[in-house]
Amino acid sequence: MKKTISLFFVSVVLFSSIATQAHAGIKIFSCEPEWSALATELGATAADVYTATHGLQDPHHIQARPSLIARVRNADLVICTGAELEVGWLPLLLQQSGNPKIQVGQTGYFMATDFVKKLEVPKRVDRSMGDIHAEGNPHIQLDPRLIATVALALSQRMQQIDPFQREHYANSYKQFSERWQQAIQRWNQLAAPLKGVPVVSQHNGFVYLYDWLGIQEIAVLEPQHGVDPSVSHLQKILNNLKQKPARMVIYAGYQDPRASQWLNKNAGLPAVQLPFTVGGSTSANNLYSLMDDTLAKLLKANNP
Ligand SMILES: [Zn+2]
Structure with missing residues (x-):
């Protein structure tokens, strides 16, 4: 009896440590809630995703607070809109974090607008024209067709950063993509x-x-x-x-x-x-x- 119990405990401990390993995902820092939502649809563990802003905050104007810098310091992947939306705060966070993995051009640096064709790209940039978005309009999140494009690129990036869970991310992408395409058809009719x-x-x-x-x-x-x-x-x-x-x-x-x-x-x-x-x-x-x-x-x- 004693032996059975201890065997039971050993297997529980073993099982839970395997389970923890399987769930230890990529640590994600996301600038806006839509990218956190997308990352979790694509298989990121919600607990590993930190969102810098909430839905009622103006993402153009955020303070590069120490608490945000600390989050970027520990991130494996930074997901933001890009196209200068976060120009007033993200560069400072990246620089202050001292984290080499998420600097511009690294695998851990993912700007959603880099993967879509932008609208309203100005022919001429004149800063006297107000707080303009010189790389084009960054607010892509309400066109679900663009979300689909970003989803593919983001899933590939997550697989690259965390190859041990490649299959998990690939399956999550497949499921999301099918459901999202069906939703787009429904929205097209509705709208x-x-x-x-x-x-x-x-x-x-x-x-x-x-x-x-x-x-x-x-x-x-x-x-x-x-x-x-x-x-x-x-x-x-x-x-x-x-x-x-x-x-x-x-x-x-x-x-x-x-x-x-x-x-x-x-x-x-x-x-x-x-x-x-x-x-x-x-x-x-x-x-x-x-x-x-x-x-x-x-x-x-x-x-x-
Ligand atoms: Zn704007």
């Missing part, structure tokens, strides 16, 4: 009434969503990227809208809604708050519900 709908945006954070759905952006409230509009600027947009009406004004969950609310009050347009990323609304808990919630809100505003 058909949005094609050609004219909208106003507060910040130009939705161009990839519009590009996917065929939504027409006829005005942006910010006179320059990241600059709050003055009342006279809003007045000018209001006058233009008399000639060319829009169906709704759209802003992100992390933004101060006042400019959109001004237009709502003065032009009678519905002001629609979209989640923008995972955690940007109460129902956007993962990549699927992010898209579901985004489309539901657009469809509701389009057909109240």
